[in-house]
Amino acid sequence: MAETNGKPxxxxxxxxxxxxxGIAGALGAAGYAVVVADILQEEAGETACRLAGxxxxxxxxxxxxxxxxxxxxxxxxxxxxWGGLDVLVNNAGISPRGTIESTDxxxxxxxxxxxxxxxxxxxxxxxxxxxxxxxxxxxxxxxxSTRPMxxxxxxxxxxxxxxxxxxxVANECLPEGITCNMVAPGWxxxxxxxxxxxxxxxxxxxxxxxxxxTPEDVGAAVVxxxxxxxxxxxxxxxxxxxxxxVADDAGMVHLPDRVKPPFEQxxxxx
Numbered sequence: 001m002a003e004t005n006g007k008p009x010x011x012x013x014x015x016x017x018x019x020x021x022g023i024a025g026a027l028g029a030a031g032y033a034v035v036v037a038d039i040l041q042e043e044a045g046e047t048a049c050r051l052a053g054x055x056x057x058x059x060x061x062x063x064x065x066x067x068x069x070x071x072x073x074x075x076x077x078x079x080x081x082w083g084g085l086d087v088l089v090n091n092a093g094i095s096p097r098g099t100i101e102s103t104d105x106x107x108x109x110x111x112x113x114x115x116x117x118x119x120x121x122x123x124x125x126x127x128x129x130x131x132x133x134x135x136x137x138x139x140x141x142x143x144x145s146t147r148p149m150x151x152x153x154x155x156x157x158x159x160x161x162x163x164x165x166x167x168x169v170a171n172e173c174l175p176e177g178i179t180c181n182m183v184a185p186g187w188x189x190x191x192x193x194x195x196x197x198x199x200x201x202x203x204x205x206x207x208x209x210x211x212x213x214t215p216e217d218v219g220a221a222v223v224x225x226x227x228x229x230x231x232x233x234x235x236x237x238x239x240x241x242x243x244x245x246v247a248d249d250a251g252m253v254h255l256p257d258r259v260k261p262p263f264e265q266x267x268x269x270x
Contacts, residue, residue: 007057008133009082010226011035011074013065013122014092016043018190019140022215023089023222028056030223032087035078037063039092065092065118071125078129085129087226090119090162091140095193097200098153108154115158116165123169127178134177136226139166140218141182143241163237170235179234183221186241188213213240 010027014020016038028034028051036051036058038044044060051058061077064070078085093115096107119139130137144152145159163182170180187193189206197205206212221240224230239245 007031007033008086009033009084010087011037011078011085012089012091013037013063016040016047018192019188019215019218020091021047022219023091026219026223028058033057033082036060037074039064065122066113068121071121075125084133085126086133086135088122088126089138089222090122092118095155097151099151100153103153111154111158116161119162120165130178131176137180138222138225139182141184143184143186143245145184147245167235179231181225181233182237183218184237184239185213185218186244
């Protein structure tokens with residue numbers, strides 16, 4: 001992998017906190033210079049400072065992933081400071097609740113803009129730099145990319161679309177040596193997820209949930225996909241969910257009112 005000043009360079013969106021901060025920390029520990037990009041500029045700077053205190057070359061930048069102009073600015077800043085880019089991690093995202101009927105146009109537009117349009121704009125802006133170094137693109141999806149769940153209507157659709165984007169980009173970039181994959185976490189214990197759960201009646205989250213994924217777990221998966229051996233993986237989805245996409249029932253997720261998983265209920269009713 002090409003290097004600048006002895007270090008490859010990675011850009012992580014939504015890198016100020018939660019999963020993004022875990023990814024940024026893992027990449028920094030693996031020897032990358034890390035650009036912590038987030039719409040929360042102050043928090044991005046704080047995370048970059050914390051990484052710098054650990055010996056990581058890091059910078060915090062403001063980035064609204066839904067803006068092509070902001071993407072152009074940030075990529076230009078990366079090129080000016082480091083001369084190139086090796087890894088783009090599209091992690092920024094939101095996970096609102098909603099059904100077919102309760103989701104309004106504003107929520108639909110916001111979710112798709114951040115979770116799907118943002119990664120497309122980032123890939124488009126970063127391709128010239130990634131092309132020079134035969135870099136890699138890693139999108140952060142979800143178990144829900146392929147396993148829908150009631151009440152997550154706009155989120156599930158946005159993450160399913162991100163999987164399609166991942167495969168399309170992988171197909172188009174294959175001749176250029178740029179890899180593109182998606183990491184799909186399950187339930188991840190982050191401060192923001194705890195706030196969301198509390199807002200929807202689960203103030204005790206993550207109590208009752210087994211095999212919880214951590215931001216560090218996701219970060220380790222990203223580091224692997226960006227590594228020499230991980231570069232043999234292309235256009236694929238890497239689940240980091242302790243098997244949630246296989247089981248996907250009350251044995252993995254705390255649902256106090258459910259006594260049997262759905263497939264057993266269907267068998268009993270037939």
